[in-house]
Amino acid sequence: MGPVSAQVFDSSTATIAVVTFNRSGLLSRLLESVVVMDPKPGHLVIIDNASTDDTTEVVESFRERLGTELVYRRLETNTGGSGGFSEGVRTAYELGSEWIWLMDDDVEVLPDGLARMGHWAPRFRSIQGRRYDFDGSEFYWQYRIAERMGIPIPFAPAGFGASGYKEMNSGCFEGMFINREIVARIGLPDPRFFIYWDDQMYGWLASRITTSVIVDEFVLRRTREIRQWDMGIRHMNASSDAYRYYIMRNRAHIKNYYRTNGVYNPVLFGLGTTLTFGKELIRLLFVERTVRGTSNLFRGLRDGARIARDRSWRPMQPLTDQPAL
Incomplete structure (x- = not known):
């Protein structure tokens, strides 16, 4: 990682890239959260994996309310989350975005989420924020992998020290905040995965050329309940x-x-x-x-x-x- 910059984060240089598929109700909740964000990103990119529901109509109904430039791309076929995020990063990169914030359609952004991520942007280039689960509990994300085995370490410490961050060697497309410089060097997310392991691999590649961190900032909330043990x-x-x-x-x-x-x-x-x-x-x-x-x-x-x-x-x-x- 290069020297720490004193530059102030400019939210207009950031793009939120969302991948969605046949979940217009959940997507609507996410878009409502973008409406009340402060500050807002310069662009909102929505990659639609060939949805067959009313996703297009829902997206267009928000275009005038979002307060940011909307770019909506409906793919001809379902490319899975991997293909969707690859296209989302490509689109955001081609828009000239300095920062790309990736997320699924089953979360909502907390109103000051972008400001919280931007606080760390002058210091790091690959950043993961925290998330509340559907029931309001603090979600634990396995932020480190046992590199040679290629699997998450389930007992990596959950607590944060005074620094407010921990180094990671993985990634999660539900909240990855990554700088275009890193994207340029490691390329786009690999669509061949279709689903699963794609974000871990992308985060691992990023961590090989920059100090990747998870920060003690709650910026997202899951809006879908998932059966759990x-x-x-x-x-x-x-x-x-x-x-x-x-x-x-x-x-x-x-x-x-x-x-x-x-x-x-x-x-x-x-x-x-x-x-x-x-x-x-x-x-x-x-x-x-x-x-x-x-x-x-x-x-x-x-x-x-x-x-x-x-x-x-x-x-x-x-x-x-x-x-x-």
């Missing part, structure tokens, strides 16, 4: 067959990125994959309360093996002439 400080959310498939398949994309960056250890990474498989079995038993769904885990492993053997695989490329990571 309450384990005290930690929670395990419900999942789906699609998530189970991509959780395992996309381990191959992580493996390929690790190979490219020279950090791949077959034994440790294999252990991470085994632990991931075991975690999903636990999720099935204790959250979903079923044993059905294991076939999707095996199918993901099978298809991932093909990706890992693909000699034509290449990482996403930088948007500048600087060398790829």
Whole structure:
């Protein structure tokens, strides 16, 4: 990370990029929260993953109320969260945005959220804020990964010291606040993930060239209730067959990125994959309360093996002439 700048954060240089799919009711709540934000971003980008509900009408009904420039792009096909965020970052980058704030459609922004993130912008280039859960509790996000295993560390300390931040080596597209300089160097989020592991990988790539941090600032609130297994400080959310498939398949994309960056250890990474498989079995038993769904885990492993053997695989490329990571 370069020297700390005394420059004051200019909210007009920031863009909020939202990915949505067939959840116009939730999107409406997010847009209502943008209406009352102070300060507001210079742009609001909405990437619609080919919704078939009234998303377009809902978005247009807010255009005159938002108080910021709205850019709405409806994709021809559903590219998953990964494809949506890739397009969202691309659009925001092409708009000249200095800062890009990524989020799903099932959150709302707290009124002073952008000011709180902007407070840290002169110092860091990859920042994660905090979020309240649906019930108002403080959501714990696993902000560090065991790098060689490629999995989150569930017992990373939850508390913040006097500094108000902790270094992270991961990322979450539900609130990632990233500078265009970092985007230029690591490229766009990889749409090939479709869903899952994409934001962890993007945050990891960012942390290799800058000091990435999670800050003790509550800036978002989840607006959708998710079935959970309450384990005290930690929670395990419900999942789906699609998530189970991509959780395992996309381990191959992580493996390929690790190979490219020279950090791949077959034994440790294999252990991470085994632990991931075991975690999903636990999720099935204790959250979903079923044993059905294991076939999707095996199918993901099978298809991932093909990706890992693909000699034509290449990482996403930088948007500048600087060398790829």
